[in-house]
Amino acid sequence: MIRIEIDDRSGFCTGVVEAVKTAEEILEHSGTVYSLGEIVHNAEEVDRLRNRGLKPINYEEFSTLQDATVLIRAHGEPPETFRQAAENNIRLIDATCPIVLKLQRQIREQVDAFSEDLGSILIFGKSDHPEVRALVGQSNGRAIVCRKPEDLDANIINPPLALFSQTTMNSLEYRRFQGTLKDLMRNRGWNPDRQLVIYHSICAQVSSRDSRIREFAAKYDLVFFVSGRNSSNGKILFEACKEVNMHSYFISSPEESDRVKLSGVKSIGICGATSSPQWLLTSLSERLSARLNINKS
Numbered sequence: 001m002i003r004i005e006i007d008d009r010s011g012f013c014t015g016v017v018e019a020v021k022t023a024e025e026i027l028e029h030s031g032t033v034y035s036l037g038e039i040v041h042n043a044e045e046v047d048r049l050r051n052r053g054l055k056p057i058n059y060e061e062f063s064t065l066q067d068a069t070v071l072i073r074a075h076g077e078p079p080e081t082f083r084q085a086a087e088n089n090i091r092l093i094d095a096t097c098p099i100v101l102k103l104q105r106q107i108r109e110q111v112d113a114f115s116e117d118l119g120s121i122l123i124f125g126k127s128d129h130p131e132v133r134a135l136v137g138q139s140n141g142r143a144i145v146c147r148k149p150e151d152l153d154a155n156i157i158n159p160p161l162a163l164f165s166q167t168t169m170n171s172l173e174y175r176r177f178q179g180t181l182k183d184l185m186r187n188r189g190w191n192p193d194r195q196l197v198i199y200h201s202i203c204a205q206v207s208s209r210d211s212r213i214r215e216f217a218a219k220y221d222l223v224f225f226v227s228g229r230n231s232s233n234g235k236i237l238f239e240a241c242k243e244v245n246m247h248s249y250f251i252s253s254p255e256e257s258d259r260v261k262l263s264g265v266k267s268i269g270i271c272g273a274t275s276s277p278q279w280l281l282t283s284l285s286e287r288l289s290a291r292l293n294i295n296k297s
């Protein structure tokens with residue numbers, strides 16, 4: 001008998017759970033509600049909500065919209081979005097995750113604490129990620145986004161420095177980046193103990209999942225990791241699965257599991273990213289059960 005188990009600690013983080021709940025509540029009383037960007041990096045969940053009336057739009061479409069209701073997803077938005085909405089009579093439903101809101105506030109406070117021309121704000125993250133764009137907006141465009149050591153050399157930075165991280169980055173990589181930054185400061189004659197403040201802004205729900213998912217993935221002959229392909233967190237957690245179990249497969253929909261051979265497999269683990277809904281993991285489990293029963297007969 002083949003064992004199929006779902007990781008009960010996989011699935012949406014609280015920020016996404018709340019954003020989806022907010023969307024569902026508004027949709028009960030409204031016709032079309034727009035979402036500025038996809039509510040979550042998961043096409044299956046975006047389609048489910050689209051069928052209920054939640055329509056994703058991009059920034060260009062947002063700029064031409066008037067007298068409408070628009071949901072702000074968990075990643076948050078820069079101040080410019082709120083200004084544009086007020087001008088165009090757009091009602092915003094703000095579902096920004098409280099953890100992201102706290103990070104936005106810390107960045108604003110840090111900008112205020114630095115004088116106008118002294119001090120650099122660094123954000124360890126991906127410059128094209130919506131959360132990061134919103135964070136840069138909080139700094140009035142002053143923050144410098146860095147991902148690798150070369151990015152430090154490519155930009156003009158002046159002490160004192162404040163370093164933040166996008167909430168979904170890898171903790172180990174963030175620690176390494178901090179070490180590189182401190183070395184660079186020493187090489188330039190600056191003192192990181194006095195001239196650098198580091199914010200530990202990686203979300204605990206992301207960092208704790210790394211070790212948990214390793215524990216889970218190591219227990220099975222084969223692992224299906226379910227995630228949208230554009231999820232940062234999905235990429236990081238899948239790498240963690242692969243490191244402990246070479247028979248780990250990244251899939252975005254249950255149908256994609258059909259191409260993976262299951263002969264000789266005695267146990268299958270199913271897990272996913274913070275943007276993967278539990279219903280999708282369950283649907284994969286049902287598909288695999290059906291497939292294995294068919295194979296057995």
Ligand code: SF4
Pocket residue numbers: 013014015016074075097098099100167168203204205206274
């Ligand atoms: S990963 Fe953490 S910070 Fe980001 S939306 Fe989820 S709960 Fe909020």
